[in-house]
Amino acid sequence: MADQEEAFSREDVGGTLKRLRSDRGMSQRAVADRVGLSRRTVMRAESGAPMRRETLELIEKALDAPPGTLVEARPAGSLDSVLGRRLRDRRREIGLRLGEVARFLGKSPPTLWRLEQGHRDVLASPLLTTDFARVLNFRNYDELVAFLRGEDPE
Known part of the structure; x- marks a missing residue:
């Protein structure tokens, strides 16, 4: 069950990322260049591939998205x-x-x-x-x- 939930959340992150990028009229290359990532990394994130939290935070920054849009931050007291x-x-x-x-x-x-x-x-x-x-x-x-x-x- 946990694997299914993790896979669902990754797909959800990918879909959210693609929608945000499209809404802002940005290409994968533009998102990547803005924060020093490769276009392939952005493409993989959109496809739901596992990504490090730090990578998703960089992509949020490139999209001027509020923190936690792509990945929920764990509070220090979790x-x-x-x-x-x-x-x-x-x-x-x-x-x-x-x-x-x-x-x-x-x-x-x-x-x-x-x-x-x-x-x-x-x-x-x-x-x-x-x-x-x-x-x-x-x-x-x-x-x-x-x-x-x-x-x-x-």
């Missing part, structure tokens, strides 16, 4: 933002750098950064593994999840 900050604070508390954790998990630092920023569904993330729990000095996955939820470990 659950994922709070959980991401807990992960970041724990990592820093034990003296680990983002790159060190990324290498240990076989992931890229930007992937973990997005998790720590709350740009991903933290509790449903495939990044939360027993290995991730251990690198953050938890005994197991359940202890990590309890920490994220603010529960006392049993």
Whole structure:
């Protein structure tokens, strides 16, 4: 179901983008040039391809669209933002750098950064593994999840 919802929202973003661009009488090239993107990126966004939040924000800017038109901003107090900050604070508390954790998990630092920023569904993330729990000095996955939820470990 989540995949269907994500696909629907991407198609919705693409349709909204195409409508905004057409309403403003702009070509894909004009939108791209205005903010330093390639025409292909704008074309992919209109077709509903997955895009980074930052890319969609640039396209909003190029179209003089209000922030949040193409992508809803997550408020700083959203659950994922709070959980991401807990992960970041724990990592820093034990003296680990983002790159060190990324290498240990076989992931890229930007992937973990997005998790720590709350740009991903933290509790449903495939990044939360027993290995991730251990690198953050938890005994197991359940202890990590309890920490994220603010529960006392049993």
